[in-house]
Amino acid sequence: MMHVAHILVFVILAVHRHPSVSDATVVLNVNSTASESVVLPCALNRSSIILKDLCFYWQDERKAVLYSFNGEEMPEHVSKVYQDRITAFHHDMTRGNISVKLKDPKLEDTQRVFSVYVLNRKMKSLTHICQITLHVAVPYMTISLVVNEEAMTAVCTTQRGFPEPRVSWRLRHLNSTHRLEVRDAHTTAVQDAGNHLYNTSSTIDIRGGRYRELTCLIYNPTTDVTLYKTHVFNKDKHMCSLPGWAVLLTAALLVTR
Ligand SMILES: *[C@@H]1O[C@H](CO)[C@@H](O)[C@H](O)[C@H]1NC(C)=O
Ligand SMILES: *[C@@H]1O[C@H](CO)[C@@H](O)[C@H](O)[C@H]1NC(C)=O
Ligand SMILES: *[C@@H]1O[C@H](CO)[C@@H](O)[C@H](O)[C@H]1NC(C)=O
Numbered sequence: 001m002m003h004v005a006h007i008l009v010f011v012i013l014a015v016h017r018h019p020s021v022s023d024a025t026v027v028l029n030v031n032s033t034a035s036e037s038v039v040l041p042c043a044l045n046r047s048s049i050i051l052k053d054l055c056f057y058w059q060d061e062r063k064a065v066l067y068s069f070n071g072e073e074m075p076e077h078v079s080k081v082y083q084d085r086i087t088a089f090h091h092d093m094t095r096g097n098i099s100v101k102l103k104d105p106k107l108e109d110t111q112r113v114f115s116v117y118v119l120n121r122k123m124k125s126l127t128h129i130c131q132i133t134l135h136v137a138v139p140y141m142t143i144s145l146v147v148n149e150e151a152m153t154a155v156c157t158t159q160r161g162f163p164e165p166r167v168s169w170r171l172r173h174l175n176s177t178h179r180l181e182v183r184d185a186h187t188t189a190v191q192d193a194g195n196h197l198y199n200t201s202s203t204i205d206i207r208g209g210r211y212r213e214l215t216c217l218i219y220n221p222t223t224d225v226t227l228y229k230t231h232v233f234n235k236d237k238h239m240c241s242l243p244g245w246a247v248l249l250t251a252a253l254l255v256t257r
Pocket of ligand 3: 029030031135163221222223224
């Protein structure tokens with residue numbers, strides 16, 4: 001058996017020589033929520049594996065090793081930044097599933113690109129079989145919509161989420177069933193330098209029309225979740241807001257549009 005250190009040197013050299021994605025590489029995006037463990041999936045196209053013959057490792061785009069397996073786990077190869085954060089599934093490995101689980105993903109882990117390399121000892125070849133880009137989100141939890149019916153302006157805000165959300169507005173005229181998209185909203189986002197979270201505020205001017213209702217939508221592209229809040233205009237010019245807020249998948253919203 002080749003010495004572990006030799007394999008690793010071979011592996012690292014090979015990676016430097018063939019850093020690109022080949023046809024054999026499965027390229028995936030994985031979206032996750034901060035602090036919730038996430039499985040990084042990868043599978044061999046063989047189904048009956050003898051663990052002592054299996055040699056593979058996971059590394060990120062900085063070449064920091066997350067997980068290394070050479071007949072057995074090689075914790076000494078794991079980079080400090082991933083120590084105690086990765087678990088593998090030995091039972092699934094015998095069926096070719098070499099996924100690992102990353103505990104407690106953080107915003108610093110977002111956009112990390114993880115690659116899995118498998119060593120074929122007989123062929124002395126190294127195959128880049130999986131490449132996974134991780135997107136980590138912090139869900140937006142609240143949405144606030146304040147409408148000034150005198151000035152006919154509206155402000156929609158949300159706080160403490162990641163990444164920057166997409167804000168959109170829908171306006172329904174009196175005696176109309178259509179909801180118009182409002183295009184000239186003024187939206188700004190500020191990012192906290194410490195925790196990287198965004199606060200977002202969007203303002204619109206809706207003078208010059210008679211409206212039935214106004215909806216603000218805040219979409220988190222990584223969680224694929226939209227928060228929305230609707231304001232119903234009072235014909236008597238009294239403030240009247242729909243109670244509460246709702247979370248729904250965008251797909252569900254599109255159905256009602
Ligand atoms: C691989 O194993 C992990 C952990 O058990 C599991 O979450 C995942 O669904 C499996 N993937 C496949 C393709 O079976
Ligand atoms: C975002 O909003 C929260 C809650 O209102 C506030 O505590 C925080 O300071 C704001 N962050 C920035 C960068 O403005
Ligand atoms: C995952 O997150 C990325 C980055 O925000 C986004 O572009 C992509 O659409 C998301 N994928 C899914 C399935 O939600």
